[in-house]
Amino acid sequence: MTGFFNRLLPHPFLTLLLTVVWVILQNNVSAGMVVFGLILGIIIPLITAVWWPDRPKGLRLGKFIIYTLIVMWDIIVANIEVAWIVLTRPNAKLRPKWVVVPLELRHPEAITILAGTITLTPGTVSADLSNEGHSLLVHALDTDDPDEVRDQIKARYEARLKEIFS
Amino acid sequence: MIAAYATAACLIIGAGFALVAAIGLLRFNDSMTRMHAPTKIGTIGIGALLLGSMIHAYETGHGSFHELLIMAFLFVTAPISANFIAKVNLHCRSCETPPAPPRDDTWSTLDAPTDESNGAKTRS
Numbered sequence: 001m002t003g004f005f006n007r008l009l010p011h012p013f014l015t016l017l018l019t020v021v022w023v024i025l026q027n028n029v030s031a032g033m034v035v036f037g038l039i040l041g042i043i044i045p046l047i048t049a050v051w052w053p054d055r056p057k058g059l060r061l062g063k064f065i066i067y068t069l070i071v072m073w074d075i076i077v078a079n080i081e082v083a084w085i086v087l088t089r090p091n092a093k094l095r096p097k098w099v100v101v102p103l104e105l106r107h108p109e110a111i112t113i114l115a116g117t118i119t120l121t122p123g124t125v126s127a128d129l130s131n132e133g134h135s136l137l138v139h140a141l142d143t144d145d146p147d148e149v150r151d152q153i154k155a156r157y158e159a160r161l162k163e164i165f166s
Numbered sequence: 167m168i169a170a171y172a173t174a175a176c177l178i179i180g181a182g183f184a185l186v187a188a189i190g191l192l193r194f195n196d197s198m199t200r201m202h203a204p205t206k207i208g209t210i211g212i213g214a215l216l217l218g219s220m221i222h223a224y225e226t227g228h229g230s231f232h233e234l235l236i237m238a239f240l241f242v243t244a245p246i247s248a249n250f251i252a253k254v255n256l257h258c259r260s261c262e263t264p265p266a267p268p269r270d271d272t273w274s275t276l277d278a279p280t281d282e283s284n285g286a287k288t289r290s
Contacts, residue, residue, distance in 0.1 A: 131271055
């Protein structure tokens with residue numbers, strides 16, 4: 001039974017996401033739309049399953065929602081911080097620095113989410129990955145201590161993502 | 167009435183943040199720092215404008231969730247465009263050279279194949 005279920009829904013999270021996006025796109029929460037969204041949500045992951053070779057098996061949805069809320073809050077704080085720097089800090093006093101973040105995450109999906117999170121949060125943009133994928137290159141807009149930025153990224157985001165994709 | 171004020175407040179906040187993003191883009195003097203302003207402030211600027219649009223739509227009875235989708239897609243795509251601008255900067259050497267990564271040889275953008283390995287000239 002579980003084998004059949006796994007084959008019908010190779011990517012349950014994608015199924016859920018496609019259904020929700022379809023219903024919002026139609027702007028009409030009726031039974032018909034939900035059913036049609038579900039059909040799309042089942043067919044599209046089935047057709048594209050070939051292109052998801054090493055997808056992460058488990059995803060803890062509860063922790064992922066908490067992570068999303070934390071990131072949303074950080075985005076708001078980040079925006080105000082960067083806006084303040086833009087308006088008040090003269091160019092000569094700006095201290096842009098490269099920060100190297102060694103990665104413990106191995107899933108490509110998790111690294112992608114981490115890189116996206118870093119770009120959207122306080123004064124940091126993820127620029128590049130090392131050629132074997134063991135570290136992430138981050139550009140910080142204004143910092144005097146790259147190690148502190150690195151430790152904060154690792155403690156606040158990477159540790160949580162590791163739990164989500166365990 | 168409250169909805170109208172809320173819409174107006176959202177529009178002002180959104181427009182303000184968009185203005186700051188534009189100022190940041192013009193003001194900073196190096197291509198890497200320049201990228202910071204639009205990628206971050208832009209998202210909240212547009213987010214506030216969309217929130218205003220949503221409140222207004224609900225007040226006038228044409229409520230829709232499309233704005234949520236726009237926001238979601240924007241949050242997914244903004245980091246990718248920023249990443250590509252950063253990669254171009256690294257590739258063109260138009261910024262400070264980053265320190266070498268601790269465990270691997272080099273950064274993937276700087277990892278050009280050598281002349282010996284593929285027999286072709288890669289960089290002039």
